[in-house]
Amino acid sequence: MSAIPGNKGGAAAPHVELRRVTKRYGVVTAINDLTLTVEKGSFTALLGPSGCGKSTLLRMIAGLERISAGQCFLDGVDVTDVAPAKRRIAMVFQSYALYPHMTTRQNIAFSLSLAGASRKEQDERTHEVARILQLEDYLDRRPAELSGGQRQRVAIGRALVRHPEVFLFDEPLSNLDAKLRVQMRLELAKLHATLHATMIYVTHDQTEAMTLADKIVVLDRGRVAQVGSPLELYNRPANKFVAAFIGSPSMNFLPVGLTAVEGGIATVALPGGRTARVRVGGAPAKAVATAELGVRPEHLSLVVADDANAALRGEVAIVEHLGNLTLLYVDTPAGQVIVEGPGNVSVRSGDTVGLSLREANARLFGADGASL
Amino acid sequence: MTDAALVSDAPPPAARPLVRLRQLDLFGAVVTLATLAGAVVWAFPLYWGLVTTFKPETEIVQPGVHLWPQNFTFENYAHVLMQTKIGLWYVNSLVTSGAVTVIVVVMAAAAGYAISQLEFPGRRVFWAMILASFMVPIPALIVNHFVLMSQFGWINTLQGVVAPQLIAPVTVIIYKQFFDSVPKDFREAAVMDGANDFQLLFRIYLPMNWGITTALAIITFIGAWNLFLWPFLAVSSEEKLNVAVGITQVHDAFGVQYGRDLAVAMLAALPVAIVYLIFQRRVTQAIMLSAGIKG
Numbered sequence: 001m002s003a004i005p006g007n008k009g010g011a012a013a014p015h016v017e018l019r020r021v022t023k024r025y026g027v028v029t030a031i032n033d034l035t036l037t038v039e040k041g042s043f044t045a046l047l048g049p050s051g052c053g054k055s056t057l058l059r060m061i062a063g064l065e066r067i068s069a070g071q072c073f074l075d076g077v078d079v080t081d082v083a084p085a086k087r088r089i090a091m092v093f094q095s096y097a098l099y100p101h102m103t104t105r106q107n108i109a110f111s112l113s114l115a116g117a118s119r120k121e122q123d124e125r126t127h128e129v130a131r132i133l134q135l136e137d138y139l140d141r142r143p144a145e146l147s148g149g150q151r152q153r154v155a156i157g158r159a160l161v162r163h164p165e166v167f168l169f170d171e172p173l174s175n176l177d178a179k180l181r182v183q184m185r186l187e188l189a190k191l192h193a194t195l196h197a198t199m200i201y202v203t204h205d206q207t208e209a210m211t212l213a214d215k216i217v218v219l220d221r222g223r224v225a226q227v228g229s230p231l232e233l234y235n236r237p238a239n240k241f242v243a244a245f246i247g248s249p250s251m252n253f254l255p256v257g258l259t260a261v262e263g264g265i266a267t268v269a270l271p272g273g274r275t276a277r278v279r280v281g282g283a284p285a286k287a288v289a290t291a292e293l294g295v296r297p298e299h300l301s302l303v304v305a306d307d308a309n310a311a312l313r314g315e316v317a318i319v320e321h322l323g324n325l326t327l328l329y330v331d332t333p334a335g336q337v338i339v340e341g342p343g344n345v346s347v348r349s350g351d352t353v354g355l356s357l358r359e360a361n362a363r364l365f366g367a368d369g370a371s372l
Numbered sequence: 373m374t375d376a377a378l379v380s381d382a383p384p385p386a387a388r389p390l391v392r393l394r395q396l397d398l399f400g401a402v403v404t405l406a407t408l409a410g411a412v413v414w415a416f417p418l419y420w421g422l423v424t425t426f427k428p429e430t431e432i433v434q435p436g437v438h439l440w441p442q443n444f445t446f447e448n449y450a451h452v453l454m455q456t457k458i459g460l461w462y463v464n465s466l467v468t469s470g471a472v473t474v475i476v477v478v479m480a481a482a483a484g485y486a487i488s489q490l491e492f493p494g495r496r497v498f499w500a501m502i503l504a505s506f507m508v509p510i511p512a513l514i515v516n517h518f519v520l521m522s523q524f525g526w527i528n529t530l531q532g533v534v535a536p537q538l539i540a541p542v543t544v545i546i547y548k549q550f551f552d553s554v555p556k557d558f559r560e561a562a563v564m565d566g567a568n569d570f571q572l573l574f575r576i577y578l579p580m581n582w583g584i585t586t587a588l589a590i591i592t593f594i595g596a597w598n599l600f601l602w603p604f605l606a607v608s609s610e611e612k613l614n615v616a617v618g619i620t621q622v623h624d625a626f627g628v629q630y631g632r633d634l635a636v637a638m639l640a641a642l643p644v645a646i647v648y649l650i651f652q653r654r655v656t657q658a659i660m661l662s663a664g665i666k667g
Contacts, residue, residue, distance in 0.1 A: 085566035097561035111565035
């Protein structure tokens with residue numbers, strides 16, 4: 001491992017910095033005036049739905065996409081107009097992009113061969129990478145003779161052999177089956193723990209982002225919707241978009257009337273006549289008359305229909321038994337809500353149930369979608 | 373299951389498919405015989421030509437059909453090999469065809485790559501010119517070629533034979549289409565690895581399209597080997613002839629001698645036949661591609 005540079009001890013220093021970058025394709029603006037800092041040694045995930053600009057952002061960092069306006073810095077050096085190969089950045093593509101006519105050994109050593117490294121150096125570094133990624137037995141095979149997981153490892157090896165300062169991953173696990181994806185996720189986490197290199201990872205899969213990243217950047221239509229740790233995004237989403245995007249099943253949103261705000265606690269009137277008390281940020285909430293209450297499915301509990309604690313009542317439309325838990329789709333005066341119950345729930349479709357909500361975990365969003 | 377079901381009178385399930393199989397076999401046999409007859413009709417002239425080369429001239433002109441030589445002889449081959457410059461013509465053909473093949477493939481690949489992958493001013497104009505040049509039949513340009521080559525002082529030289537054959541728009545079009553279909557991830561991965569455009573072409577794009585490169589090289593070689601009209605016009609000295617034109621010299625020099633004429637024709641066709649037999653699949657692929665383009 002010694003030959004591969006790590007960044008131990010450089011935890012909070014900015015490594016990759018995008019300053020007010022914009023990317024336009026004709027009249028379409030893919031990235032709009034975006035500023036982002038990625039710390040040295042961090043694992044940052046760019047998360048968002050298809051078309052939000054996350055891959056474009058990654059490609060701009062890589063240098064594969066010209067920046068229309070703004071600057072990109074690497075270790076404090078402006079690399080906006082620097083060629084991709086000179087940025088000391090390596091990228092793992094969604095399709096792996098392994099050269100089909102080359103063996104694993106040739107694929108891994110390709111960048112070294114282009115750089116004019118001696119045969120001895122190529123061999124040494126290829127073997128070092130192959131050892132780290134457990135590819136030693138497959139060095140003479142071509143990509144077509146490798147499994148999906150092995151191809152993925154070769155793609156990572158090709159990045160690793162260059163001793164890059166920053167690794168970029170563009171949805172690298174999306175072509176793998178569910179089981180292999182979990183396995184490769186663990187391997188990527190281990191690799192990051194071993195190398196301590198800066199990694200930027202694009203995904204639309206929130207599970208990947210939540211499990212791998214120590215910082216997630218949620219993107220929405222070319223803008224940063226929120227930056228934070230996985231739990232921060234989950235527990236304290238800055239807006240309705242993040243609240244809805246993070247978490248599966250998605251958060252429930254109930255239209256509510258704001259009746260009072262006092263001491264950072266808002267009292268809201270729920271459809272059906274009950275009230276709930278929700279923590280809010282304070283002053284801004286006072287000016288709002290109507291809002292949406294965001295409640296995650298696991299923060300709603302089933303109670304009997306006439307229970308005094310029931311914030312809502314409704315009829316169970318669908319019951320999904322997942323073994324360890326049960327998802328119930330309940331039609332309420334506030335619309336259909338999803339409730340996560342224990343695995344042994346005996347409720348059936350058509351039953352009338354009460355729903356109590358854990359107020360401490362509920363979030364209130366204004367008409368503009370911002371968290372109150 | 374009831375007893376009735378067990379003792380059903382219905383025919384066994386295999387009976388009907390068997391009948392169909394027999395019908396198919398019969399149909400297959402008829403088709404096979406028809407194609408075999410076609411093959412015999414097609415191959416007979418080749419066989420007849422080959423057999424004739426092993427007959428003495430007196431036997432050739434005798435009336436009657438003799439499917440096998442009565443007096444087997446190599447005299448025709450011996451005469452052609454000893455009394456003509458066919459060895460030199462072979463070398464000339466190899467040199468000119470080899471040069472045409474290498475230059476056309478490299479040039480067309482580079483042009484196809486540039487038009488497919490690079491952004492530069494006038495790219496569309498270049499592409500339009502290549503498509504337009506494709507619409508002009510080469511024989512229509514032969515006078516222009518002759519004038520140009522004579523101005524270069526290249527008439528009666530091997531480079532004069534080669535140069536006009538380097539116009540190969542079809543090859544450029546085929547390469548462009550194949551390079552267009554290479555996923556851009558490969559290019560970007562190589563760019564990230566530090567490859568420049570020459571390395572991209574020669575280390576990624578060409579090897580990834582090795583099959584079509586082989587096919588195009590073979591068909592270009594065969595075309596150049598068999599080319600008659602241009603070398604016939606451009607070359608006057610016997611030392612600079614290629615095999616295809618050289619055949620006519622045998623006829624002109626010795627009059628109608630069927631055995632010798634056919635022997636030299638066989639020798640001329642031999643390399644192409646060997647190339648075809650070895651690379652049959654690639655040649656077929658290339659012909660289909662060119663035909664598809666020519667549409």
